[in-house]
Amino acid sequence: MKYMNRLTNVIIGPISNEPVFWSVIAFALSFSHILGMLPESMTEVSVYDVRNILIIFSGSAFISWCLSAIVWRFGLKNIKCLLYVIAFLLMATDLFLLFNFGTILSSWILLLVKETNPTESSEFLSRSIFTGATLKCLVLTVGLGVTTYCMERKPKVVRFKRDWQRAVCALIALPLLTLGAYLGFWSVRLAGLNSQFDIEEWRAHHGSYALENTVTNLFYSVKYLNVSGHDNATAIRTCVDAARQPASSTEQDSLNVILVIGESYNKYHSPLYGYYLNTTPVLCSQQQNGNLFVFKDVVATYNMTTFSMKNMLSTNRISDNEAWHERPYFPVIFKKAGFNVSMWDNQRPSGADVSCFDYALGSYLYAEDIMPIAYNEHNTDTYDYDDDMLSAFMKESRSYENRRSTSKHSLYIFHLMGQHSDAAKRFPSSDDLKVFKASDIRRADLSDSQKQIIADYDNATCYNDYVIGRIINMFKDSPSVIVYLSDHGEEVYDYRHFVGRTHERNKKKEAIKYQYDIPMMIWCSDKYIQNHPQHIERIRQAVGKPMSSDILPHTLFHLASIKTPFYKPENDVLSKEYVVGKRILQGYIVEEASSLRSRQ
Template identity: 35%
Template sequence: MVAVLLALSIHASRHNMKETVRLMTADTIGTVEHLLTEKDHAVLYLPIYRLAFSLYSNSLANKQITRCIAAAKSAVVDSCSYRSPQIVLIIGESFGKHHSQQYGYRLKTTPRQVKREASGLLTKFSDVVSCWNLTSFVFKNFLSMHVVGQRGEWCDYPLFPDLFRKAGYHVSFLTNQFLPKPKEAVYDFSGGFFLNNPTLSEMLFDTRNDRTHQFDEGLLEDYDHFVKTGEIKPEKHNLVMFHLIGQHVSYRTRCPREQRVFTADDYKEARPDISIRKREMVADYDNAVYYNDSIVDAIIRKFENDEAIIIYMPDHGEECYEPGRNFICRNHSADIDELLAKYEFEVPFWIYCSHRYATKHPRVFKAIKDAKDKRFMTDALPHMLVWLAGISTGQYRAEYNLLSPDYDEMRPRILKNTTDYDKIKRQPKPIPNYPTNPTGQTNQTSPRNQTGRASQAYLPHSHHSQPSKLWNTK
């Protein structure tokens, strides 16, 4: 009997032993994280295994940090024209493009951004994808001057905040996610280990916040505090990075109760294929999108009277019971097909120019308008940012700069280092149940509160100044 039980035990644990070996022989901390997203990943039952895993993970992280620091030390900035004195980068979280009113979603989830676009100062880009559907991988790729397809890894190239600091910009990183904290999951560790390394953090950033917030509006308060204390001087050259919690699960916790406008009833006719509970989940997600709209608009309002340019880019897309797909979040272990690419990699992306900026930099403004329908993958973002700043460095490549006449629009957009996005076969018909509307305008009535009356508190605000007709694209 003992022999039988022993044999059964060995057989039952064989798969876990195999996965444990894979985990403990991974070559990077990113690979470790990706292995842990698989359904049948290793489970470390014994404390000694968990200790060994912790030590091994930290050793992998330290190797990449060492390479990052070496790359930063070798980076040289030759000169800087400060073409754009105020550059703001808003990094969103888990924003499914197909839940954006701005991109044709049937509900008014982004009314403020739609209004900004109608003014002509906000330019929406139509064909942008993320290179990964994992935040940590996205951060490593879009912060590094390395682009997918180049030799080496992300940590072998300088990170663009370092170039900005060397050029004389004051670099601020206000994050609602990546702060050092005990007992953090491997996903947070993988995304933030290099940003939170004391040596590297000092090389990259002048100003950082020291706490996270339940809602993203807390980051606006952080910014106001740094301006009030004089740590951030708006009259100087600034790169300000806002990293939002956005629409990260759990969706219901991402929008204050008093700002929720959608309920399960809003999906009764359009989504009869899903249960009431799932409709409530979709409503929670759309409320998070709606709240996110108010946050990015509030950020714009802080800079709209300056000579400022603002870029919005979420890390990746998100699924929330999309038609025919019975799950939320993202499917990390699946092969990338057309629908997975559509919902998890296609992202909203826009550039806003203040009226003052657009007037002073008409060539840049025109370049933005001319590029709005070009193919783009967000791993190349640093090359556009460096050009916008007027930084002269050997790390810059015009063929990766979306706004350059030398931009290589046909560069393969490889997702997760495996799949060419542009070679995935497209379905000939639109996905049912989600009516498309390319203009972003809808006939939907205003969002309503639970009493059924139109809620004035949720209507778009018009705090921003009205631009001249010169910048109206209509």
């Protein structure tokens, strides 16, 4: 019994002796996060939302418990005022951002602050500080401060008349503090990570739950900004140096090279790769006409957008131990070779509400030093649907055509939202676009709701096919070549009851198949086929060769007939000198690429 009393005293002591401090700090560190995840109507709160609230509050409750224990045990009453001020400032900052911009503190916000000059700062404050949203933030923060001051003037200690009362309170607090301690353990692990990949992998496991309090989120945002800043700075210097290197195209006639990057595309949900539903009627028609060449064995190097894209767009090769930031971004080479480069990115970070993953990529692709050497034009807005982005492109590019230089070569890059989760939100909710329904899914082991998730994914795939078809129509009457591939794959109840991607080190072959195998295809207009019979023959010979997405730029250089010191024929799947390397996924060797076909 003595040991039990000691245990309950350890658990309850900081709370019962500093009840005001513990409750106020726990509230201040979790309030903005709870507000940010709640639905607009309280009638829509689900069990899932309640679970998230408990997770959010547990992390804040544990941090507050630790601070209360320090204040109580060491008698540091004077430090309470400082801790209150810090907690209120953090809460006020998050509430200001949440009410005005729909976001909380993040690496992207810190980057914007870092890059904002005094004039821009004053203009920003003048627009935002005298708003109803800011007034609401001020009222909540001051109200909490006044309430705390009144309660702390007559501090009370919660005393229990019976031991069983203390034991019951300890049993109630123990699960909450245990979960908070577990999240705190994940936060401590973050402190030892020093690379972007490790931090993103940390977050992809359980780290995202650990961020659901103001303190840990601030620490994460600062650390991620610092770590990514080093790699980005190296990459930018590499690109600036590459822009000074010679590059040219031997192409005599006009040429359009178009790169279309999909998102979360499970190729086994396309009849081009054996699926039983016709989710890609446009592409199947183009294949039958002889304009589309479908590659059979291509994998993404990562199942995370940030690192897959960075390695796909840089001229490095991972199996040669080349880091993405050590080799230049390939549009820089195209622009140096005389191509007009147009970048239309429907995942481009815009505004204040930017996820960490969008920040990691956008802070590089749209850095101030990158844009003038990589693009002639680029979009500034993003769109609910990819087709809307194409409509904006066609409208704005017409005026661009009238003012661009006399260059006859162009590179167009379209980065789509594709089948990004939630797939049901990736196509307009009109009946004519809901081609497939739950009853079309031949899976007796799944419920109707699970079948509907697959049907929604297949509808998003069909909509993606329509978008690609529209891009084809834009360029079908000109000498043009389109390369399409996805950043990574996606599981959609393919062999187990799971949707999405996982980040464990030792994946099963089935998980590798659906998460890393990606579609890749090359479409050639009739004029391109007529002008480049030698390229067409090499494409036909290459469709069965194993390939990783990180060597894509070298194939694009081949298709555009670009001469540059950064082109390596051994990395070009269309070259006779192409060398099949080891298959490296998520930064580690999985197997030899030549043996990959055996798992399919």
